Amino acid sequence: MTPPAETATVLEEAAKREYKYGFVTDIESEFAPKGLNEDIVRFISDKKSEPEWLLEWRLVAYRHWLTMREPKWAFVDYPEIDFQDSYYYAAPKRSEDMPQSLDEVDPKLLETYKKLGIPLAEQAILAGVAVDAVFDSVSVATTFKEKLTEVGVVFCPISEAVQTHPELVRKYLGSVVPYADNFYATLNSAVFSDGTFVYVPKGVRCPMELSTYFRINAANTGQFERTLIIADEGSYVSYLEGCTAPMRDENQLHAAVVELIAMDDAEIKYSTVQNWYPGDEEGRGGIYNFVTKRGICRGKNSKISWTQVETGSAVTWKYPSCILEGDNSVGEFYSVAITNNYQQADTGTKMIHIGKNTTSTIISKGISAGHGQNTYRGLVKAMASADGARNYTQCDSLLIGDECGAHTVPYIEVSNPGARVEHEATTSKISEDQLFYCQQRGLDPEAAVSLIVNGFCKEVLKELPMEFAVEAQKLLGVTLEGSVG
Amino acid sequence: MSFLSVKNLHAAVGGKEILKGIDLEVGEGEIHAIMGPNGSGKSTLSYVLSGREGYDVTQGEVLFNGENVLDMAPHERAAAGIYLAFQYPVEIPGVSNLSFLKTAVNAVRTARGEPELDALNFLKFAREKGKILEMKDELLKRPVNVGFSGGEKKRNEIFQMAMLEPTLAILDETDSGLDIDALRIVSEGVNKLRSPHRSMIVITHYQRLLDHIVPDFVHVLADGKFVASGGKELALELEKDGYAKFGIDESASAAA
Numbered sequence A: 001m002t003p004p005a006e007t008a009t010v011l012e013e014a015a016k017r018e019y020k021y022g023f024v025t026d027i028e029s030e031f032a033p034k035g036l037n038e039d040i041v042r043f044i045s046d047k048k049s050e051p052e053w054l055l056e057w058r059l060v061a062y063r064h065w066l067t068m069r070e071p072k073w074a075f076v077d078y079p080e081i082d083f084q085d086s087y088y089y090a091a092p093k094r095s096e097d098m099p100q101s102l103d104e105v106d107p108k109l110l111e112t113y114k115k116l117g118i119p120l121a122e123q124a125i126l127a128g129v130a131v132d133a134v135f136d137s138v139s140v141a142t143t144f145k146e147k148l149t150e151v152g153v154v155f156c157p158i159s160e161a162v163q164t165h166p167e168l169v170r171k172y173l174g175s176v177v178p179y180a181d182n183f184y185a186t187l188n189s190a191v192f193s194d195g196t197f198v199y200v201p202k203g204v205r206c207p208m209e210l211s212t213y214f215r216i217n218a219a220n221t222g223q224f225e226r227t228l229i230i231a232d233e234g235s236y237v238s239y240l241e242g243c244t245a246p247m248r249d250e251n252q253l254h255a256a257v258v259e260l261i262a263m264d265d266a267e268i269k270y271s272t273v274q275n276w277y278p279g280d281e282e283g284r285g286g287i288y289n290f291v292t293k294r295g296i297c298r299g300k301n302s303k304i305s306w307t308q309v310e311t312g313s314a315v316t317w318k319y320p321s322c323i324l325e326g327d328n329s330v331g332e333f334y335s336v337a338i339t340n341n342y343q344q345a346d347t348g349t350k351m352i353h354i355g356k357n358t359t360s361t362i363i364s365k366g367i368s369a370g371h372g373q374n375t376y377r378g379l380v381k382a383m384a385s386a387d388g389a390r391n392y393t394q395c396d397s398l399l400i401g402d403e404c405g406a407h408t409v410p411y412i413e414v415s416n417p418g419a420r421v422e423h424e425a426t427t428s429k430i431s432e433d434q435l436f437y438c439q440q441r442g443l444d445p446e447a448a449v450s451l452i453v454n455g456f457c458k459e460v461l462k463e464l465p466m467e468f469a470v471e472a473q474k475l476l477g478v479t480l481e482g483s484v485g
Numbered sequence B: 001m002s003f004l005s006v007k008n009l010h011a012a013v014g015g016k017e018i019l020k021g022i023d024l025e026v027g028e029g030e031i032h033a034i035m036g037p038n039g040s041g042k043s044t045l046s047y048v049l050s051g052r053e054g055y056d057v058t059q060g061e062v063l064f065n066g067e068n069v070l071d072m073a074p075h076e077r078a079a080a081g082i083y084l085a086f087q088y089p090v091e092i093p094g095v096s097n098l099s100f101l102k103t104a105v106n107a108v109r110t111a112r113g114e115p116e117l118d119a120l121n122f123l124k125f126a127r128e129k130g131k132i133l134e135m136k137d138e139l140l141k142r143p144v145n146v147g148f149s150g151g152e153k154k155r156n157e158i159f160q161m162a163m164l165e166p167t168l169a170i171l172d173e174t175d176s177g178l179d180i181d182a183l184r185i186v187s188e189g190v191n192k193l194r195s196p197h198r199s200m201i202v203i204t205h206y207q208r209l210l211d212h213i214v215p216d217f218v219h220v221l222a223d224g225k226f227v228a229s230g231g232k233e234l235a236l237e238l239e240k241d242g243y244a245k246f247g248i249d250e251s252a253s254a255a256a
Helices: A005-020 A038-047 A052-066 A107-116 A120-126 A137-151 A158-164 A166-172 A183-191 A212-217 A432-440 A445-456 A466-479 B042-050 B074-080 B097-111 B119-132 B137-141 B150-164 B180-192 B208-212 B233-241 B250-255
Strands: A154-157 A196-200 A226-231 A236-242 A257-262 A267-274 A288-297 A303-310 A315-318 A321-324 A330-339 A344-353 A359-368 A373-382 A390-399 A405-414 A420-429 B004-013 B016-026 B031-035 B055-064 B082-085 B092-096 B168-172 B199-204 B217-222 B225-230
Touching: A038 A052, A038 A183, A052 A166, A052 A183, A137 A154, A154 A158, A158 A166, A158 A196, A158 A226, A166 A196, A166 A226, A183 A257, A183 A288, A196 A236, A226 A236, A226 A267, A257 A267, A257 A303, A267 A288, A267 A466, A288 A303, A288 A330, A303 A315, A303 A344, A303 A466, A321 A330, A321 A359, A330 A344, A330 A373, A330 A466, A344 A359, A359 A373, A359 A405, A359 A445, A373 A390, A373 A420, A390 A405, A390 A445, A405 A420, A432 A445, A432 B074, A432 B092, A445 A466, A445 B092, A445 B097, B004 B042, B016 B042, B016 B055, B016 B225, B031 B233, B042 B055, B042 B074, B042 B082, B042 B168, B042 B199, B074 B082, B074 B097, B082 B150, B092 B097, B097 B119, B097 B137, B097 B150, B119 B137, B119 B150, B137 B150, B150 B180, B180 B208, B199 B208, B217 B233, B225 B233
Parallel strands: A196 A226, A226 A257, A236 A267, A257 A288, A267 A303, A288 A315, A288 A321, A303 A330, A315 A344, A321 A344, A330 A359, A344 A373, A359 A390, A373 A405, A390 A420, B031 B199, B031 B217, B082 B168, B168 B199
Antiparallel strands: A154 A196, B004 B016, B004 B055, B217 B225
């Protein structure tokens, strides 16, 4: 790759600048300079030795992105993002730059891990301790991989899948979230770093939750994650993304894209626990999480189920959606979103009914505390073709204190007279009666809030894979610490 | 020495004085009934003793086992052994009665320096105590007080009391809203929980509860003060002659 003269100068300067901080000067091997232009897109693609078609796809996305504007309709407020002031490619940190043991990690972080009951080995990985120093993740990963290979499940980084299964990636990448979909999805299409690829072949029931493996390997997936999951006819897969433990991350902007494809009689269960850094009590810092997640029930009798527990990030903008194309297909969305201190979340779902007798269920639980702002925004759309379509939506908001806000913005568009859409919404406060009742029974105020909130979220939490349900419960409590008293 | 000692207790809600000088000495294992018309300050007294926010003590002191209760947070008072059976038990949707109680029992046990109960032992303990109140298993599994009948709620209050093993139980109008069968089950439950180490303050509007739970002492509360104290026969007098005998105009104080 020969960059144009102008870029070469920029790169050179950046190289000098970085050198000061002890990074290697060889730009070919480690990083791209700040800012975004076609050369950076080429650089990323080149680093991953991508085929020409993928580079072209990225470039088309990039050029389209230049014509787009940041969406402003969400009920969130944050300072203007300077997209030229970010890095779009950074190689994973070298182990000598990472803490060598847990003793070198911020004790406050460790305390949180302890509260969540995270095992020591995982704590080390999450805290960014040099993995080799504590844990042989490679062997664990290999064991999982062997088991999956036996049944033909492909589960690997998407950058690897581009090399090993180019036909699948080429066929499905951008098929659910097109490169021109929205500002952040388009940006992601241009510069996506890495992510996960899953293919479950016909008739295969994935023998394990694709979660443990992911947790161990979750660090360093980068800020522009791209995930693609394909469940072929009659298959089943359950995938868990994220972690209850707060992960360290220096990138403020995260814009991930997730695409799910379910063929005839296939089912995908996708669960997320998002606990990125939310900023401090004054609202300084924190991650901007602008995510596009969408699944398509392409085949008849297929099912896609989203479950999310969103407790982190300063700003969340996220609408995991289902396109119900196949007849009798089912879409589900279960969500818990908590905003404490100065966090803002604008989240919900879209259920697009196209096929006959398609059904969707939406259960959304929003909890606002401190100065948090929590918005449910959802669309239920029944196209003219969707005979017998059904939706049930329940949106409940819980307020803690009197400086937070809860908002519900449901859109319903029905073009088929036979479709049935139900919407229920409630807003309540944690009452003083409830708090006092719990305290009179011996619970301290924080335990009381945690208990009441867990009860409020129960319908959603029970959808989480067992191993995470318990951690998620604790997480709700930890997130709301300091919200009363 | 008294187990609970209340001296010249004054308390206000929203700046308005409700309790105007209560003196009460409760010995270990004694049962004291407090009777009075609506608005006399009965519930306020129960809230002040259990530490509810918004009930401000303006004068006086409350000693429990020689300790100043007024400095303690509600959950600390619970751990110290004070239990309030609510007049209007509160619903907690999505939290099963059992998991609520497991959290509560273990919080209290930890605070008292006792080991926590594991799931198995807790369940055994709950079943055992449930029998006293004829609690069906189904009631243990349902969310706390959600969809419970009036009788079930009150029974649940006494069941929780059995689980938390307080040394001072305050029963706030436990008889209100109960039919005759429910009243029997609840008061039998309370009687089974009587012990030389457990004192009780039974707050009620009516004498009929005291036919079942026979008190050692009866106090008549009117306009924030005790206007009469005596043995259990005082309740019968009240029943016969009404509150007017004590110079209480029930219709006037009910409006307060």
